[in-house]
């Protein structure tokens with residue numbers, strides 16, 4: 001019979017993302033944002049048929065999609081070339097070219113918050129007039145009138161829920177990733193949803209259920225749970241906790257008085273249904289390990305967007321008959337069995353703390369003997385069981401990959417997340433060093449066989465490890481990594497500035513630590529070959545972070561390749577750019593496999 005070759009890396013280049021979705025009120029149309037035609041656009045499927053067609057053409061990433069409940073328009077947010085200055089557009093119900101609706105100067109941001117039940121009032125947040133703390137407005141879509149309803153203060157303040165009569169509003173003020181206060185503004189006053197605003201905790205995801213606000217918080221707890229605030233009694237109560245799982249998403253089914261709840265624990269999510277009336281909780285087996293978005297339709301059907309390590313983004317529908325996969329997003333000619341599902345391992349760090357990690361072992365028939373060490377970005381995020389085309393490309397070429405969830409990672413409790421705050425370069429770095437030594441002890445890798453690759457905070461960690469511990473690595477790839485804490489702290493988006501002190505520190509008060517933890521301090525150590533990759537429009541880690549390290553290293557005569565993508569931000573959304581990045585990285589690693597260098 002005809003024999004087909006085993007999958008090649010080029011097949012993984014042709015996998016696509018779905019970044020968000022919305023389902024029409026009568027569930028006859030599914031819209032989703034995807035780079036199916038090479039750039040991010042809005043695609044549609046007329047349900048229950050399965051054929052996707054281009055719905056709206058903008059060639060830009062979208063941060064939200066929302067159907068008008070009356071079917072007269074669709075709302076979408078688009079930025080420009082990854083600058084994350086999202087602005088709000090309207091799209092005709094039959095699709096077409098998005099029309100600017102709530103937009104302004106290219107530097108301004110407009111965040112969708114809420115659409116009234118009759119589709120006539122659009123609530124949104126904007127950097128206009130208050131770039132640091134964000135103002136909230138309501139736009140009357142019939143008349144075009146626009147009202148300011150809340151001026152943010154202390155931290156970026158975002159509208160998170162609106163009561164049905166549109167007289168009460170819940171806002172969340174972000175003081176840090178680990179410190180977010182939610183309050184409700186009613187006709188008779190303003191009330192915090194949690195009892196003590198001085199206690200550092202997070203709260204969010206509010207939903208009005210008559211005169212009760214349900215929300216998630218980790219107030220007085222390591223893990224986020226379901227809580228409620230009674231608007232009449234002005235009383236806070238814990239409703240339901242999930243032990244060592246943290247609630248990350250809440251969606252209410254008003255007709256059946258049930259909550260759909262996603263929790264996270266380490267590298268995986270869990271899915272539940274909670275019946276408010278009788279207090280019963282049911283675990284629902286999900287078809288993916290990580291759930292990124294949920295929508296509950298009036299019919300009770302639940303739609304989720306998610307992915308697993310060997311399943312790219314897909315949208316699924318759930319009801320009493322079980323799960324149905326709606327999208328058929330797959331890797332070109334590659335089944336999940338042909339990919340590598342990671343093992344979850346633990347190792348002990350310098351202070352005895354147990355650290356969880358993902359180990360993707362290259363299949364024996366592909367194994368090239370080399371390992372890629374991957375510190376994740378964030379840093380208050382985690383490497384989880386989600387599909388990454390880059391990982392499966394590396395695995396296909398024979399690299400094993402190791403991803404530690406060092407201190408500061410999410411999914412392991414609030415004390416663990418806080419451990420990276422004002423300590424970007426010591427504890428987490430030592431966790432990474434202990435991970436590497438564990439890899440060597442286990443015989444999985446050695447300093448002759450180890451590459452270091454990281455993006456964003458992971459790029460920062462790659463630079464820092466390179467500068468301070470070059471003896472462990474053959475070569476290093478830094479993808480939009482922070483190179484200098486003094487310049488980074490002042491170059492972040494304006495609405496992050498209130499977070500910076502707790503997150504990273506103060507450049508004057510913490511001058512010594514900033515110096516000690518800035519990769520640029522360790523240029524002398526950075527002697528291994530390096531590839532630096534950067535999006536020119538990156539608003540989070542700006543190009544100057546990569547420019548300065550590249551310039552300094554080149555000046556010192558080091559071997560540094562530099563790839564700049566002019567039309568990308570903090571990530572690579574355009575297929576041709578993504579392929580360029582993966583190919584450059586694979587070529588770089590291959591080139592440096594055989595070469596031996598001395599430190």
Ligand SMILES: CC(=O)N[C@@H](C)C(=O)N[C@@H](C)C(=O)N[C@@H](C)C(=O)O
Nearest residue numbers: 177377378379456457458496499540
């Ligand atoms: C609430 C908020 O926006 N927090 C930011 C300070 C934040 O934590 N951002 C990270 C997700 C982020 O983008 N970090 C960069 C440095 C990275 O990707 O590592």
